[in-house]
Amino acid sequence: MGKFNTSALNTTPAPHLRSPRTSDWVMRQVIYAMMIPTAGAVYFFGYRVFLMLLVGVGASVAFEYIYQKLAGRKITINDYSAVVTGWLIALSLPLATPLWTVALGGVVSIAIKQIFGGIGKNPINPAVFGRIFLSVLYYEELGTFVAPRGATDAFSSATPLNVLKEDVPIFADAVTAATGMDATIPSLWDLFLGTNLGGNIGDTSTLLLLLAFGYLVARRIIEPYVPVLYVLPVALIALVTSGFDVEFMMQHVLSGSLVFAAVFMVTDYSSSPFSPHGKVAFATGAGILTILFRFYSSYPGGVGFAILTMNIFVPIIDRLLPPRIYGHKKRPS
Amino acid sequence: MFLIVFKIKRKQEGANTVERKDRTEHKQSEIASVPEKLVFPLSMQIGAPSNPVVEVGDKVKVGTLIAENQGMISANIHSSVSGEVVEITDHPTAKGEGPCIIIKNDYQDEEDAPLFTEGEKLDREQKLDIIGKAGIVGMGGATFPTNVKLNPPKDKEIDTIIINGAECEPYATADDRLMAEHAKELIEGIRVLLEIIPVKTVYIGIEDNMHDAADALKKELANEDVIKLVELPSMYPQGSEKTLIKNLLGREVPPGKLPADVGAVVTNVGTTFAIYQAVRHGKPMTSRLTTISGESIKNPKNLWVRIGTTIESLLEDCEGFESDPGKMIHGGPMMGSPLTSGRVPITKGTTHITFLNKADSAVPERSPCIRCSECLNVCPVSLQPIMISNAYESGDIEEAERLGALDCIDCGACSYICPSKIPILDNIQKAKKEIRSNKEGA
Ligand code: SF4
Numbered sequence: 001m002g003k004f005n006t007s008a009l010n011t012t013p014a015p016h017l018r019s020p021r022t023s024d025w026v027m028r029q030v031i032y033a034m035m036i037p038t039a040g041a042v043y044f045f046g047y048r049v050f051l052m053l054l055v056g057v058g059a060s061v062a063f064e065y066i067y068q069k070l071a072g073r074k075i076t077i078n079d080y081s082a083v084v085t086g087w088l089i090a091l092s093l094p095l096a097t098p099l100w101t102v103a104l105g106g107v108v109s110i111a112i113k114q115i116f117g118g119i120g121k122n123p124i125n126p127a128v129f130g131r132i133f134l135s136v137l138y139y140e141e142l143g144t145f146v147a148p149r150g151a152t153d154a155f156s157s158a159t160p161l162n163v164l165k166e167d168v169p170i171f172a173d174a175v176t177a178a179t180g181m182d183a184t185i186p187s188l189w190d191l192f193l194g195t196n197l198g199g200n201i202g203d204t205s206t207l208l209l210l211l212a213f214g215y216l217v218a219r220r221i222i223e224p225y226v227p228v229l230y231v232l233p234v235a236l237i238a239l240v241t242s243g244f245d246v247e248f249m250m251q252h253v254l255s256g257s258l259v260f261a262a263v264f265m266v267t268d269y270s271s272s273p274f275s276p277h278g279k280v281a282f283a284t285g286a287g288i289l290t291i292l293f294r295f296y297s298s299y300p301g302g303v304g305f306a307i308l309t310m311n312i313f314v315p316i317i318d319r320l321l322p323p324r325i326y327g328h329k330k331r332p333s
Numbered sequence: 334m335f336l337i338v339f340k341i342k343r344k345q346e347g348a349n350t351v352e353r354k355d356r357t358e359h360k361q362s363e364i365a366s367v368p369e370k371l372v373f374p375l376s377m378q379i380g381a382p383s384n385p386v387v388e389v390g391d392k393v394k395v396g397t398l399i400a401e402n403q404g405m406i407s408a409n410i411h412s413s414v415s416g417e418v419v420e421i422t423d424h425p426t427a428k429g430e431g432p433c434i435i436i437k438n439d440y441q442d443e444e445d446a447p448l449f450t451e452g453e454k455l456d457r458e459q460k461l462d463i464i465g466k467a468g469i470v471g472m473g474g475a476t477f478p479t480n481v482k483l484n485p486p487k488d489k490e491i492d493t494i495i496i497n498g499a500e501c502e503p504y505a506t507a508d509d510r511l512m513a514e515h516a517k518e519l520i521e522g523i524r525v526l527l528e529i530i531p532v533k534t535v536y537i538g539i540e541d542n543m544h545d546a547a548d549a550l551k552k553e554l555a556n557e558d559v560i561k562l563v564e565l566p567s568m569y570p571q572g573s574e575k576t577l578i579k580n581l582l583g584r585e586v587p588p589g590k591l592p593a594d595v596g597a598v599v600t601n602v603g604t605t606f607a608i609y610q611a612v613r614h615g616k617p618m619t620s621r622l623t624t625i626s627g628e629s630i631k632n633p634k635n636l637w638v639r640i641g642t643t644i645e646s647l648l649e650d651c652e653g654f655e656s657d658p659g660k661m662i663h664g665g666p667m668m669g670s671p672l673t674s675g676r677v678p679i680t681k682g683t684t685h686i687t688f689l690n691k692a693d694s695a696v697p698e699r700s701p702c703i704r705c706s707e708c709l710n711v712c713p714v715s716l717q718p719i720m721i722s723n724a725y726e727s728g729d730i731e732e733a734e735r736l737g738a739l740d741c742i743d744c745g746a747c748s749y750i751c752p753s754k755i756p757i758l759d760n761i762q763k764a765k766k767e768i769r770s771n772k773e774g775a
């Protein structure tokens with residue numbers, strides 16, 4: 001045996017091994033999960049989806065770089081979080097959205113993230129904020145959805161939720177054209193598969209979103225109970241208030257970005273509480289607010305406002321619902 | 334229901350660190366060669382250091398008392414070889430430089446008289462006394478005097494004995510091998526425990542990946558209804574006393590209390606084996622099973638090591654290095670302490686010595702917390718590790734205390750899992766130190 005050279009030994013304190021997972025690995029898993037609905041988007045809407053993604057992601061990453069550079073902060077575009085944000089923004093917009101609007105969404109999202117100090121520090125979900133910002137600014141334009149390929153042309157259409165709310169069959173043309181079916185609102189099956197629907201490019205197919213959900217859970221990126229607890233109150237309240245109309249309930253669950261938000265937005269780390277009980281309160285609260293906003297607001301899409309509202313309560317939830325420490329009777333207060 | 338089951342399984346997966354036990358877990362234990370000089374630190378146990386009762390020049394035999402306990406929380410130390418005391422001096426130990434008795438081995442292996450005469454009938458008090466005399470301390474690493482542990486205050490009603498075989502540190506396989514190769518003696522050790530603390534239930538808690546140990550124990554326990562083997566999911570830190578009590582009995586030890594306060598006594602398998610040797614054969618604690626492992630080691634082994642053998646000597650038994658080690662750890666990579674000298678001796682609490690290779694020893698770069706909650710998810714005592722770490726870093730020690738810093742059991746799971754590689758445990762330990770010194774100052 002050669003002489004044992006002890007001078008080169010590292011003496012940093014325990015633990016001496018670290019998990020192979022890194023923050024950028026975690027973000028990459030989210031990207032892989034987003035690829036599932038993205039593939040669906042390309043299939044349903046065609047190649048413009050790529051363009052939107054490119055612009056959304058490009059604008060987000062570029063803006064983060066410029067902002068950090070000008071603010072004299074460490075450049076962190078390598079952590080993929082700006083990629084995730086830009087990608088989510090693009091997926092949450094309809095096909096007809098002008099590219100500069102997509103870019104603006106990315107910029108606004110990153111701005112809200114950066115003014116709070118960057119990754120992990122933003123109490124407001126950046127993608128949700130960016131999306132809401134756009135929908136307030138461009139209410140009219142973004143209301144104009146584009147029917148998928150297969151329909152004879154780019155129809156003026158609306159989300160199924162608009163149909164639900166206003167009870168006018170604006171959707172009929174697109175759906176009838178595509179399927180030959182005479183329906184005022186899309187069938188549940190279409191809503192689940194995402195076929196023959198207009199809407200935001202990433203959230204049409206609940207099936208694909210469930211696959212993405214499965215991937216994120218299997219990779220231990222998100223807690224499975226969070227999306228479930230978000231959707232559950234929406235379903236229950238819709239069911240009870242409609243006098244147990246299952247179809248009405250399913251329409252609420254399957255449309256209006258609900259599942260998309262459940263998988264990708266409500267689970268956002270930075271704008272969610274820390275503790276398991278806190279997460280339960282957050283997700284359930286967001287679900288209840290979503291259905292209330294849908295019922296009692298004239299503005300379509302309660303999802304985003306519900307999440308932003310709950311974001312405000314995160315510090316309070318964190319303070320009130322820390323885990324009970326082993327051996328203690330009460331939570332630390 | 335499905336969700337709950339799923340949740341639990343996921344939780345355990347996450348707290349699961351690397352195992353890295355495959356190179357030694359099925360390897361039959363071997364007897365380590367005994368070096369010419371053996372080093373006996375006076376502070377091998379937790380509590381007061383022992384007081385030397387030999388002088389330079391004294392002749393000793395295997396089992397001769399060389400240092401005796403000072404006070405309740407302390408322990409006797411015996412020579413593990415026959416030979417001569419050559420020096421009593423400061424020497425590198427696992428706890429840093431400290432006073433040690435150094436004995437030159439004459440390779441005669443002459444044995445001193447046993448702790449009691451063979452055939453003598455022993456009562457409960459005598460057995461406890463022998464365990465104390467034998468210098469037995471917790472061999473899982475905590476090194477708390479066993480006779481004290483086995484004699485809880487009369488008002489504490491003990492209903493369960495737990496034998497801790499859940500060796501959860503990566504690379505550690507000594508307990509696993511001990512159970513696989515000496516199941517019979519181990520169970521005899523448990524019978525001694527039952528003679529001292531008569532309870533209705535004894536659980537042997539092991540991890541569900543210890544197949545050799547499970548097979549051997551099952552065979553011995555065929556017609557047994559007091560002693561039960563429980564295979565727990567292998568996750569870190571399954572072998573921590575608090576985790577084990579919770580997972581086996583559903584009880585939580587209140588802060589500042591001992592397992593005895595919730596009716597449980599926990600002893601490690603190595604300790605139980607030592608109890609068997611002391612109370613059935615009158616042998617003091619002079620050797621132990623220790624794993625020498627890690628990627629840098631050419632031929633990793635489970636070795637029966639005489640207490641006082643230096644790491645250098647054991648390295649020769651393992652044929653030295655395969656690659657340059659980057660870190661040498663007393664214990665495992667989760668809770669062990671880094672060493673800088675090959676002259677450090679094996680003591681009663683040395684479960685294993687781990688040699689990490691260069692790549693694994695590199696400290697990864699820290700990045701901002703992404704609030705993934707993983708540190709909370711894996712904390713065995715349900716703390717919010719990053720919040721304590723943040724409180725410490727922002728100088729708010731009171732907040733760190735409010736958040737339960739003192740409840741941290743130092744398992745390191747939070748720092749391990751953190752994707753942002755924040756030295757969470759390090760900060761918590763510093764916070765704890767500050768909280769304690771503030772208290773003393775007050
Ligand atoms: S806070 Fe302490 S007990 Fe909790 S995981 Fe970290 S080291 Fe372990």
Ligand code: SF4
Pocket residue numbers: 701702703704705706707708709719750751752753754755757
């Ligand atoms: S594990 Fe690390 S990144 Fe995740 S919440 Fe804890 S400190 Fe933050």
